Amino acid sequence: MPSSTGGKYDKILKASIDVISEKGLDKSSVSDIVKKAGIAQGTFYLYFPSKNDLIPAIADNLITITLDGVRERIQGKENFWDILEVVIDETLKITDAHKDIIVLVYSGLSINHSMEKWELLYRPYYDWLEDIINKAIQNNEIISNINVKWTSRTIINLVENAAERYYIGREQDDTLEVFKDEVFKFLRRSLFRT
């Protein structure tokens, strides 16, 4: 829990991602990680209570950069369907960039931690999308007789799963553009207010 140190926390996080991407979760030892990070074994435990606390930290990081990326790119955009396009695009981008670790991390979360932790990490993303959906309803862009909470979670899940199937499951029969379009249209048909 040291504070003003040479970014050791980030060093460990980064090394973890590298090592886990390469060797998988089970095969990655703390010893591997500290070696990569260039620190001593014991130092790891100054920043993380245990090896298991690595996974939520990585997940948090992943979710955070996704939401940050989306937020950045929708500057000025008001239209729900424009925002949805950004969400889809950004999710695909992040998934592509971290394809080697993304499933492992979500899996690791399920295995070692309660679902509550999962919900907690996703909460900011969910909340943000709920706001967007509510505004879209007010603007008559999407239908109104939906459960907003359920819908926000379903959209994020659907987009992430599709992205994982595309990049990780190699379900790449079509071009990226066609694939994105498929996701977008599926959601648009379900939510568009005529």
Place this chain on the structure above:
Amino acid sequence: MPSSTGGKYDKILKASIDVISEKGLDKSSVSDIVKKAGIAQGTFYLYFPSKNDLIPAIADNLITITLDGVRERIQGKENFWDILEVVIDETLKITDAHKDIIVLVYSGLSINHSMEKWELLYRPYYDWLEDIINKAIQNNEIISNINVKWTSRTIINLVENAAERYYIGREQDDTLEVFKDEVFKFLRRSLFRT
């Protein structure tokens, strides 16, 4: 993998599910499992090449009983929307019955095995739904300008994720009926041919 050996294979599979449900994947040892199954340590390796081969076997089992359950219940049903309702209902039932292991198993698959294995296990389920969708298109029950392969996978993913959020993530703000209805309507809106 003999099946005429006093059902030891099934005994091991069942014991594995019990033990993993209770202790989680990481904490479950082969020793725990054989103790539960009432067999000797070495016997395990007569039926499974290694501990890692347990997870795909359990996953296969889970997917198989789901598809079998659905098939059984749609006897005589022709209408796509009736079938979709059965899929949703059966998925929720199975998820409820195996909530303690379902995430662990899917996670375990991701961690220790290539995504190819995952695709392979789901293939029969995917194929079956593709058939159903194609028939529905022919019968003008659903729209036709969709990617059938992508849609079958997306439907199954969406339904399973919703079920997991309901039973495992405890996203139970509404009754089961209302929840099912939400899933059904979301898909119907997206696919229904007016």
Place this chain on the structure above:
Amino acid sequence: MPSSTGGKYDKILKASIDVISEKGLDKSSVSDIVKKAGIAQGTFYLYFPSKNDLIPAIADNLITITLDGVRERIQGKENFWDILEVVIDETLKITDAHKDIIVLVYSGLSINHSMEKWELLYRPYYDWLEDIINKAIQNNEIISNINVKWTSRTIINLVENAAERYYIGREQDDTLEVFKDEVFKFLRRSLFRT
């Protein structure tokens, strides 16, 4: 907890005594012990639940051989003072033979285990001496207005401590014979019925 094996339990016990005698308790690792015993690391844990369970086992062994030795040597002896002489002599003998480990073991017992364990291990020895004392009272060999339970424990303690001071604390100003005599006479003065 295997049963009919090549005396591995005893092998471990013996190796433990050797190693601990040489290096002390803290510095003795399970790794040292199994190396000395000529078995694999994991095998240790088939016979002892943990490293800590070694100490009570050694203590039990020490107490048992002492009591067995005494019992053997008093065959036919009826006189209390003859028996007491044997107790003193045998305690000195055992203390001499195991001087390098005896304190460590008793200390280890105190540190890692409740005093109840200690009492439990000594119980047979205490009980045996209580019987002897009671008979001596009946035979008018010793005074009768004593607390038998307290006295049995005090005698054993006193003799053992004296032995430890002689062999371990090197309080060897006198010959062994004179020393034994001192112990004997101290107790005799306190208990003899004139």
Place this chain on the structure above:
Amino acid sequence: MPSSTGGKYDKILKASIDVISEKGLDKSSVSDIVKKAGIAQGTFYLYFPSKNDLIPAIADNLITITLDGVRERIQGKENFWDILEVVIDETLKITDAHKDIIVLVYSGLSINHSMEKWELLYRPYYDWLEDIINKAIQNNEIISNINVKWTSRTIINLVENAAERYYIGREQDDTLEVFKDEVFKFLRRSLFRT
């Protein structure tokens, strides 16, 4: 070992006793102790060369307060039997007050240090009692044909062991008064000059 430094030495000693009393010797880390003492990790090593030097310091403290207590309370008393009563009483008092640490400390001494250190620490106490015994012999209060050195050590050992059995081993079948009386009479019978 500075004594003019804000009493940090004593602070560490006191914190050590607290921590070791609560967690046992093995489980007590320097980290625990400095936290309790409210000082920095490194500061510990300004006052103690190593963790092992803690135990003799605590032992020394214990023996010193016992002897000081006895000396204080026998002011003016000349009679050997009165003094013996004080020794018994004070030993019981100290044992009661420090029951959680007393065995651990003596054990720690045995484990990490040579018996010589033990002898050295006890020397003042032993010497003091030898004087008392010699005077008692001159005053014809006790018998004279004894080994004074051996007897002084035996008395202290016997009293301390009895106290430990009473307070630590919970050998409390009788009241404290009866117990004290038992100890006193046992020694009196052995040493009293008729």
Place this chain on the structure above:
DNA sequence: AATGAATGAGCTTTCATTCAT
């Protein structure tokens, strides 16, 4: 004198797997 982040050797324990019976 005081700090506390950093170190890294070293420990106990677990457990998948093997193999002689």
Place this chain on the structure above:
DNA sequence: AATGAATGAAAGCTCATTCAT
């Protein structure tokens, strides 16, 4: 086919000690 004792590599974690500030 079945057994279960034996294996030994490997892992997570602790902690006494150091040292730059």
